[in-house]
Amino acid sequence: MTSFWSLWIIVLTTITIVGITWVLFGNRKREDKQTEQTTGHVADGIEEYDNPLPAWWFYMFVLTIVWGIGYLIIYPGMGNYPGLIGWTQIGQYDEEVAAADEKYRAMRDRYLALPVEEIAKDPAVRKMGMRMFANNCSQCHGGDARGSYGFPNLADNDWLYGGTPADIKHSIIAGRQAAMPAWGSVIGEKGVADATAYILSINGREADAGQVEAGEKVFQTYCVACHGANAEGNPAMGAPNLKNGIWLYGGSEEQIGHTLRAGRNGVMPAFGDSLSEDKIHIIAAYVYGLSQ
Ligand code: HEC
């Protein structure tokens, strides 16, 4: 907080406390006796006596003011003043997280020592992994890990980068950055249409025979380096299998055409810095388990 706003809060708070103290003491009636005098207020024939506050009530007000001042001295509340004991919300949160980490670390260390394939069968691990997945991964891959447009399905057995525990862990720790170049300016609209026809044909879908033949030449020239000679993909670069009918960006003629023309660059963020090794191990086991 800037010193202006800090000062603003301090001044306003002080004026308020002084103000309510003045209201309380300034208007206090000293004579403790009940009187017959009224304030002159009448509502439906009911009149209001002008008597002092009961003592217990008055002292309760005093107590709340003293309590408030004490609170503002001990805890942070007056602008940037940190309070006598240095308590902060973030500090308390960190302490609680550290305590929970301590509590669960031993258990997670035990899992970390076991291979992913093995703990993937443990229902307790899958439950933990599912919760961690919901917190960290579901916004992109979906609550059921089945993905959506541009976000791969992690629950099937089709992988861009490979589905061994080591591959999955690598995807999570270091992230992945796909590079499918834009081909529009290289192969032209005819090239795009021909290559699309070829891709449709290898998926067993209808396409013009002449276009398929021309498209195969385009494919052999420009695409095999990443997608492989038989279009089955290459996990080393995350190039998908193009003949299994599973599409990251849609399998309609228009969608494939758009992919070819404009390229695709899917990004999987790296979690190596934000998630601890044992958590990644458990999430990897959960994801691995889904595909088995
Ligand atoms: C430099 C490597 C590279 C080359 C060359 C390449 N691709 Fe790709 N291609 C990729 C990658 C990587 C992806 C995945 C993109 C992503 O995940 O965002 C991809 C994705 C695709 C997709 C989308 C698949 C889906 O599931 O939606 C199609 C279709 C495709 N490529 C066709 C082609 C064709 C046709 C060519 C040749 C004209 C070609 N690619 C050349 C790397 C390449």
Ligand code: HEC
């Ligand atoms: C911001 C969105 C986003 C988040 C969050 C995210 N991912 Fe991904 N993830 C992606 C995208 C996009 C890809 C595909 C990258 C590509 O196109 O090559 C991917 C790819 C993957 C892959 C590789 C899939 C394959 O077929 O090889 C795995 C495994 C994976 N993510 C797991 C996770 C896990 C586990 C988490 C949570 C810790 C997570 N992701 C969080 C967007 C995300």
